[in-house]
Amino acid sequence: KAGVTQTPRYLIKTRGQQVTLSCSPISGHRSVSWYQQTPGQGLQFLFEYFSETQRNKGNFPGRFSGRQFSNSRSEMNVSTLELGDSALYLCASSPSPWRVYNEQFFGPGTRLTVL
Amino acid sequence: GDSVTQMEGPVTLSEEAFLTINCTYTATGYPSLFWYVQYPGEGLQLLLKATKADDKGSNKGFEATYRKETTSFHLEKGSVQVSDSAVYFCALSDPSGGSNYKLTFGKGTLLTVNP
Numbered sequence: 001k002a003g004v005t006q007t008p009r010y011l012i013k014t015r016g017q018q019v020t021l022s023c024s025p026i027s028g029h030r031s032v033s034w035y036q037q038t039p040g041q042g043l044q045f046l047f048e049y050f051s052e053t054q055r056n057k058g059n060f061p062g063r064f065s066g067r068q069f070s071n072s073r074s075e076m077n078v079s080t081l082e083l084g085d086s087a088l089y090l091c092a093s094s095p096s097p098w099r100v101y102n103e104q105f106f107g108p109g110t111r112l113t114v115l
Numbered sequence: 116g117d118s119v120t121q122m123e124g125p126v127t128l129s130e131e132a133f134l135t136i137n138c139t140y141t142a143t144g145y146p147s148l149f150w151y152v153q154y155p156g157e158g159l160q161l162l163l164k165a166t167k168a169d170d171k172g173s174n175k176g177f178e179a180t181y182r183k184e185t186t187s188f189h190l191e192k193g194s195v196q197v198s199d200s201a202v203y204f205c206a207l208s209d210p211s212g213g214s215n216y217k218l219t220f221g222k223g224t225l226l227t228v229n230p
Contacts, residue, residue, distance in 0.1 A: 004158075033217070043204065043220035056217050090158055092218075104218060106151075106158040 002027065004107035006091050012113045018079040021110045025072050025093030032074040033104060034066060037088040046089075049074055078112075086114045117142045121205045121221035128195055128228050136190040136224050138179075138205035146207040148172075148181050148188040149218070153202045162190075162203070195228045202226070 005024045013019050025032050034046040045058040049068035066076040072093075078085055088111050092104035122137040140146065147166045151159040163172030168183035177192045188205060205221040 035218075042222045043206075043218075045217050045219070048217060058217075092159075103149075103161060103164065106160070108156075108158045 004091055004093050004105055006089075006107040006110050008110060009108065010111045010113075012115060013081050014115050015081055015083060017081050018077060019081060019112060020075055020077045021089055021091075021112070023074045023076075023091030023093075023107060025074070025091075026095075026105055029093035029095050029105070030072050031094040032068055032072065033092045033094070034074070034076050035090045035092065036060075037090060037109070038086075043090070046076065081114045083114050085112065087112060117146070117207060117209050117219045119205050119207055119219055119221040121203075121224055123222070123224070124202075125225040125227060128226070130197055130228055130230050131194045132228075134190070134192040134195045134199075134226070136203055136205075136226070138188045138190065138221060140186050140188065140205075140207050142186075142207055142209045144209050146209040148179070149206045149208075150177070150179055150188070150190050151204040151206060151220075153204065153223070155201075159204065195226070197228045197230050200226055200228045 007022045031050045033048040035043050037043045046060055047054055047066050048056045052068045063079045068074045088109045090109045091107045094104050118141045120139050149164045150162040152162045153159050163174040165172040165181035168181055171180045179188050179190045202223045202225050204223045206218045208218050
């Protein structure tokens, strides 16, 4: 079974630009979550989608948005990029919302550098 | 809100040494607890999990026991190998927070094992 895939793996943008990152979950997984990883703040939850609906959102400004498609693939968008948005963006998928616990499977991440 | 505190690194050990990485948590409800590992240049991999008090998660020689009375989930391994060198993250998911799919992470502990 293929794992979570994220594209692109590396991205360089300049301040003020916008960027779109893509995530394909494990086949059959319907929940997709996004996390930002930085040396200073560590791993922080961005948002979670299930069946094309955002169910939970972290404490990030409105410049960060996302969506999920009917095939469970997800995209996140960051507009008006700032230097502080430089980070590793991780996507994770989960098999079912009815499980007692949350076991998430992570992709390799997209490394975004803002110059 | 929920939080996870884990011991600051880096931790440097010789091969075959005993490893302990401390982790304590604060949660509103009754969380599930996880240890994830991140190897250089990769995403997160689930190492082990526990979903209720006194559960012991184990995998690849690593163990952690869910201690509700001390709100702790310390990671241990009896004999580390060079290949265990990585960053280790303690995490929780708390269904009472409204979503079972939001992971709250500790800051991570870098482990280096020397031959």
